[in-house]
Amino acid sequence: TEPLDVERIRRDFPVLEREFDGTPLVYLDNAATSQTPEPVIDSITDYYRRYNANVHRGLHQLSQEASIAYEEAHDRVAEFIGASGGREEIVFTKNTTESMNTVAYAWGLANLEPGDEVVLTEMEHHASLVTWQQLAKKTGAEVKYIQVDDEGYLDMDHARELITDDTAMVSVVHVSNTLGTINPVSDLADLAHDHDSLIFVDGAQSVPHMSVDVEAIDADFFAFSGHKMCGPTGVGVLYGKRHLLEEMQPYLYGGMMISKVTFEDSTWHDLPWKFEAGTPVISQGIALAEACDYLDEIGMDRVEQHGERLAEYAYERLSEFDDVDILGPPGDDRAALVSFNLDTVHAHDVSEILNSHGVAVRAGDHCTQPLHDKLGIPASTRASFYIYNTQEEVDVMVEALADARELFA
Numbered sequence: 239t240e241p242l243d244v245e246r247i248r249r250d251f252p253v254l255e256r257e258f259d260g261t262p263l264v265y266l267d268n269a270a271t272s273q274t275p276e277p278v279i280d281s282i283t284d285y286y287r288r289y290n291a292n293v294h295r296g297l298h299q300l301s302q303e304a305s306i307a308y309e310e311a312h313d314r315v316a317e318f319i320g321a322s323g324g325r326e327e328i329v330f331t332k333n334t335t336e337s338m339n340t341v342a343y344a345w346g347l348a349n350l351e352p353g354d355e356v357v358l359t360e361m362e363h364h365a366s367l368v369t370w371q372q373l374a375k376k377t378g379a380e381v382k383y384i385q386v387d388d389e390g391y392l393d394m395d396h397a398r399e400l401i402t403d404d405t406a407m408v409s410v411v412h413v414s415n416t417l418g419t420i421n422p423v424s425d426l427a428d429l430a431h432d433h434d435s436l437i438f439v440d441g442a443q444s445v446p447h448m449s450v451d452v453e454a455i456d457a458d459f460f461a462f463s464g465h466k467m468c469g470p471t472g473v474g475v476l477y478g479k480r481h482l483l484e485e486m487q488p489y490l491y492g493g494m495m496i497s498k499v500t501f502e503d504s505t506w507h508d509l510p511w512k513f514e515a516g517t518p519v520i521s522q523g524i525a526l527a528e529a530c531d532y533l534d535e536i537g538m539d540r541v542e543q544h545g546e547r548l549a550e551y552a553y554e555r556l557s558e559f560d561d562v563d564i565l566g567p568p569g570d571d572r573a574a575l576v577s578f579n580l581d582t583v584h585a586h587d588v589s590e591i592l593n594s595h596g597v598a599v600r601a602g603d604h605c606t607q608p609l610h611d612k613l614g615i616p617a618s619t620r621a622s623f624y625i626y627n628t629q630e631e632v633d634v635m636v637e638a639l640a641d642a643r644e645l646f647a
């Protein structure tokens with residue numbers, strides 16, 4: 239695939255011009271949140287400048303325009319992830335976390351009971367791990383974890399052992415935000431479906447970075463966030479197979495999500511509005527559709543190739559040092575991130591030093607504490623890449639690590 243034009247792309251991101259006392263920003267924290275290009279910024283300001291109105295087809299021009307843009311944003315997102323059911327299979331939430339909780343409470347509470355099992359993986363983000371763990375306590379279901387092997391891959395033999403006819407839900411991260419592992423979600427979906435279990439795929443780190451087709455995966459539910467894919471914060475997506483969303487009762491009640499309300503009872507609006515109670519994430523949803531256009535214009539195959547090449551380059555550079563321990567799979571078999579530790583320096587101190595060089599990385603447990611416990615480390619430093627990062631920026635990060643060694647060794 240023809241590489242993307244990173245210099246041209248960088249000109250779309252005003253934040254990349256930031257300097258700190260003359261030191262240019264090197265933004266390598268994209269797994270936490272991505273930066274926002276001009277077309278997406280313009281989409282947000284254009285909405286508030288020209289057609290800000292509450293949706294659900296108010297009988298005035300502004301509301302009509304806002305309603306149509308908001309509804310069509312659902313269609314655009316459906317197309318971006320291959321959801322042939324269109325807007326009826328796309329619920330806009332606040333973020334991936336809320337998408338997860340929506341399924342846990344709107345499906346889980348009604349369908350899980352003692353004896354049922356929810357199968358997760360040891361590399362799950364807290365958004366799914368804590369959600370299913372707490373829901374299991376409420377319903378008497380049991381949570382089990384597919385093991386991660388020493389290289390950071392899912393142990394598929396263990397998966398085949400854990401997923402049985404007692405499994406009601408498999409909830410698995412597509413790309414680990416800590417390890418960079420790309421999980422075989424289609425195989426896991428087959429395994430789940432062979433045992434009449436549903437599967438929920440956490441796509442927060444995959445949708446921004448690679449072409450995702452939820453129907454090819456055959457995910458029953460799929461979640462991701464706008465802010466990780468050049469979109470604004472405040473909009474997440476829950477994809478659900480139409481028949482499942484149809485069967486599910488809402489778990490947030492109020493205006494907009496109803497059809498008829500009497501003092502005695504209420505009926506619900508059509509999909510997806512049934513799951514969008516109150517005034518929804520209007521400007522954010524419309525801007526997310528713009529982000530889909532922006533990424534598609536670059537081409538998701540180029541986006542994927544660029545991120546994985548940078549991750550491989552970072553892996554190679556970091557491997558030059560014998561005091562660096564890198565988490566997860568080999569450099570040529572991972573998504574666009576590298577988490578690592580320096581033998582003698584705590585991740586927080588590494589992050590501090592890198593920051594003094596203008597380099598933004600994330601230090602901590604990346605909302606995967608159980609995984610860090612399993613690895614026997616309190617934290618790690620994570621560099622994560624996107625379409626506007628360069629090999630030169632990786633070099634800046636690697637050179638800055640020399641400082642960390644001197645200061646803290």
Ligand SMILES: Cc1ncc(COP(=O)(O)O)c(CN[C@@H]2CONC2=O)c1O
Pocket residue numbers: 269270271333334335336363365366411413414415440442443463474600604605
């Ligand atoms: C795999 C994964 N799942 C779920 C989430 C939750 O997304 P929201 O915060 O949008 O609900 C994240 C966010 N990644 C975290 C956020 O900061 N750093 C990270 O790695 C994630 O990486």
